[in-house]
Amino acid sequence: MRFLSGLSALIALAGLVATAPASAQSSWSSGEAIIEADLVSDRSIVAPGDSFHIGLHQIMPEGWHTYWRNPGDNGLPVEIDWDLPSGVEIGEIVWPVPIELPLTDTIMDYGYKGELVLPMPVTVASDFAGEAIEFRANATWLVCDTICVPEDRELTLTLPVGPEAEPDETGYWYIRGALENEPRADPAVAAEFAFEGGRVILELSGGAFANTDAISDLRFFPYQTGLIRNAGAQSVATGEGSTLVLLEPGYAVATAANSAQGGVITWQGADGQTRQSVAIEAQPGEGGYDLPAVAGASVPQVMSGGILGLVLLAFGGGLILNLMPCVFPVLSIKVLKFVQAAHADPGAVRRQGAFFLAGVLISFVGLAGMLVILREVGLPVGWGFQLQMPIVVASLALLLFAIGLNLLGAFEVGTRLMGLGAGLADKPGWKGAFFTGVLAVVVAAPCVGPLAAGALGLALTQPAPVVLLVAAAMGLGLAAPFVVLSLSPGLLRFLPKPGAWMVTFRQFLAFPMFASVVWLAWVLSIQSGPTGLLLLGAAMLALSFAVWAHGQNGRAWSVVALVGLALGVASVVMIARLPATTSTQSLSAREEAWSRARVAELQGMGQAVFVDVTAAWCVTCQINKLTVLGSTPVEAAFDRFGVASLRADWTNRDETIAALISEHDQAGVPLYLLYPASGGAPRVLPTVLTTGGFVDALEWAADN
Template sequence: MRFVLFALILLGLNAPADAQPAWASGEPIVEARLVSELSQAEPGRTFHIGLHQVMPEGWHTYWRNPGDNGLPVEIDWTAPAGVSIGGIVWPAPIELPLTDEIMDYGYKGEVTLPMPVTIDPGFAGDSVTLIADATWLVCEDICIPEERTLELTVPVGEAAERDEAGYWTIRAALDAEPMLADDLDAQMGLTSGHVVLDLGGGDLVRDAVEWRNLRFFPYEAGLIRHAGPQEVQRDGERVLLVMEPGYAADDKLQSARGGVLSYDVNVGGRWQRHAVAVSPEPASRTPAVAVANTGGADAGSLPPSLPWLFVLAFGGGLILNLMPCVFPILSIKVLKFVQVAHSDAGQVRQQGLFFLAGVLASFVGLAALLVGLREFGLPVGWGFQLQVPVVVAVLALLLFAIGLNLLGAFEFGTRLMGLGSGLTEKPGWRGAFFTGVLAVVVAAPCVGPLAAGALGLALTQPTPVVLAVAAALGLGLAAPFVLFSFFPAMLRVLPRPGEWMVVFRQALAFPMFASVIWLLWVLSIQSGPTGVLLAGIAMVALGLAVWANRGNGAVWKSVAFVALAVSVASTVWVARIPEAAAQQTASGSERFEPWSQARVEELRAEGRAVFVDVTAAWCVTCQVNKLRVLHTEDIQAAFDRFDVAQLRADWTNRDETIAALIAEHGQAGVPLYLLYPAGGGPAQVLPTVLTKSDLEQALDRASRRNG
């Protein structure tokens, strides 16, 4: 359903504690209706209707290019046969700065979005009923998706008749549409690392015209940095608008350069806003640009904080090696190192490099997928792959297969078991590479200390920075093994191969089975008992396939093939279980209420401090914090003593609102702990690894009403 795309962001930029949001009661924020310029339409004639929106003070909706955040209005029409409706005619937008780094484009107060309607000459009906399924995002300090079904009936007769109110409303919107200026020559290109809009002619060079506040609104995202400065410079008789490049400036300049040029003109002592559409040609000359005066960095330069971001990401990757969900998988690689360490150090180095390649490819691939989904408006966060129940089921089956292999139930090389577990156990580069891949898939949701902040900051940067930070995280995860493989002196401390390796190999099966139990518990929360039943059937069928494959003859092979097919089908069937069947039992404590922003506001209005635990069943760090800190008697007593309310936002299944809450506070995933003080003010973000003493002190400070 397209409505999901609109549940983007809770921007929560320091909202006052006593605010009573209009959306808390579920009432619509935007007043919306359809208007027509005709009270009676005529067959064979085109006329305009419009979506008229009225927004409360401080709220806004979005233009066709919403800027750094948001989504434009979208409408699905239902119309009679013989009636066609054209696209939205967009009035010129205004700038909507949210922070120094975030700029949106849209409308405030009131806006009408016209659309042409054409009735075929042979239309025989006496009226036209148009039904609009419209969706939009309306934002203030927060963003609320709204969906409305609107209906408009226009009589049809021999002659058109004007609807005076509707006509002038729509005419004003059509007049606000920026039109191409015939006398304006526009070119655009990259000069000295900046996007330069090179303009000649029109009002901008007429001596009698006084103008100011020249701004360019591109039709597509990625061409310029929306929140960046736009500096006006002169090059002879031409005007240059110098802008910082966006993340896709090189690609966009090859095709999509159009946009709206807005400026103020002094008419009789009063400044009036003008807007024209421009469609610049590729730059045919290199203008003289004073880059130093733009205040922007050259394309490709990094903000000063980014080196520290990479250090944080690298440290976060190192810590991932200690996560209980990752350690058993990495132990397999240690076992392989032991097998060859004393006979072929060169092979160990080769395996270390391929393990690194698998880790880097997986981390960068996950980051690229996350960025791509966000470009389509989906509010996903780091670790999103384990929010898909079928992925959890596949991982559980894969780790179960690896456990069987470690116990010696089967050996690889058979036609049956060319599965993912075989890839991790294969000798040479393939085994090393796919061990790295599997380690990342399991490790990625465990956003531990350092990594959470690094990923959260990275996701506010251009795509190359996001990918670079993901690569730094991968370097941290792989660093111990690469270091281990490249220094022979370290290899000599390993014991020589022997009988102990068989025992060690078999012992590693049990951490694998423990990981399987954890994944099944996650699946039980996401898909309920049915999901666990299907996963159990898949594992039993896989065990049968392994056992039958040992037999000789066509009958045994057929049994193995059928069992394997049942295992695969049962796993895939998990995807068909509705999310509504999920049983949200991950809270683990009756003391925690379900989170909602409205509930936070209610509790703060009562003068109470509020603690919010943003968690997920698949997050190992979250579960450790609950066992060691949050659910202990002394910490629960501290919550009571300081009268701090406890809310829990469970992100085990996909939830766009919780994803937006995470992004709002500069994080990439869970755990996230927020503590709203009783005296008002923004939430404090607590460390991802909690300690009893630190949490109790934070609760004490937050409970003081004087802040």
């Protein structure tokens, strides 16, 4: 599945074909396989109860490579799905020691070149009664040179079964060579790691690491993606009877501090000829090393004063959310309720304000808690991740559609049929206040404002209590205007008195709701294609029919209404079962799909690069696109300064894009990166763009 999820980004590399060597082009553009592949075994005949190895044998053309279990900054490892007879079991791939595959000064991959065998252990049941064993493998891999090409191969190998096992002379040496190149753990070697002074520090003691003088050219290959900066410097220092490996931290280092981290250490032996290796499982250490800090290499660490700054940024970001187009229509409903209650019962307004605050805080903290949980299990996540699930988008669209119908007077709140969904947010009293707060947070999630983006991005690199505190501060900012209004009786007299204008205003609010539904339907069409859009339309039709039927008299009509409501819910549930479509929105004439390799190549050609990390469900992204990125002055500036434009589309979940967002200390989208023409790290542009500022930034990138 990981292979398929990255396929759309990898296909974008086909734009490099024009610059690829002719010999490389000829082998794959005509449909021919690049890698020669087959299955080998160290047995020519197997016996019941036998244990042996089978291997995927690959021969790569010169200049091409495949990837290790942790591919580094790019790439995908080999994946194999087996079809085996009953009584035959096959284990995990035994990965030989990888080599470094530098792409640029800032991008490093791990993998293999030349000839490769990936062994896997096989066990045959003692009561196996077949005459032969047929191994059928569906193997997928990514092979790269100047370009990257995904390959998918069906491979088979049939081994006869006899009373006694017999070795296969050729396959035996293939398998043996690969197993001898497997990094193995050494019981004499102990490993600990810590993060301090801007470095990840591996302390290796015992075995070969008791004497640092006998070790040269040491390299660490981590199993976990994002633990270190793969292209960063790796240096060795001497501890007290141990070897210290100093590494630059990666985007996931903050989440790795409390768990063991595995990897492979390779080094040159004392003879200067033999490359040696050992597999390690480094336990979290206490640190305390007397080492200088590395400037610019640390993951942000928030001290007590910094937490206050984060909280204030998050609070300001929450205040700004009140003005976002995706949030304002929902909050306007609550304003109407305040107007209705203010002059008759100020105490009721205070209670509504308190419950509205509770709904906002519980939702914000709950959403942040989900992010923390996903982060702790090793998934790169970002704010607004829930809208990457089509069923959430469809459910929210149906809910806003129901609220719009209610605002137009199609049904009354509180009935058994519609007491769910729209009725929750529009109920009188504390229930309506609480669920309006919940709904406000749901629709506010994709609207990460300029202050909130920085606060959330930094918070997500910190321990869980900091993340939850920042989320609560943002919730306080969102709820603050209503809480202040509800707790200040003197301000209530400035609210207009109830009257006929409220009916008109209430009906008017239905249309921003329907506009939000149109936007969500567009998002869903990108995520799930035309079928998803059709099912959403069917759900809306069923809901409308249920509302109409419920307004008729008689029990029979009530049953019909319930059936209509059930059909609407079923249509939404069916959306969750649809396969994900390619999430890339339609690219403009000047845009390409983003990949790290494409950025590196363009910079290598002396061209500045703009990367638009966006999503269809991100309202701020769409506003920036309409008002700035798609404007005539900006289009002209791209041409004038020769800046390339790439789009990284995060509408559907994409781990590579999530990692890119996390690497730049951001919580979500939009994220705008501008890479200078001379190479090097990008400049992160503001979340909210202006035409003049953006044109100036393009000029800077072209001149640097």
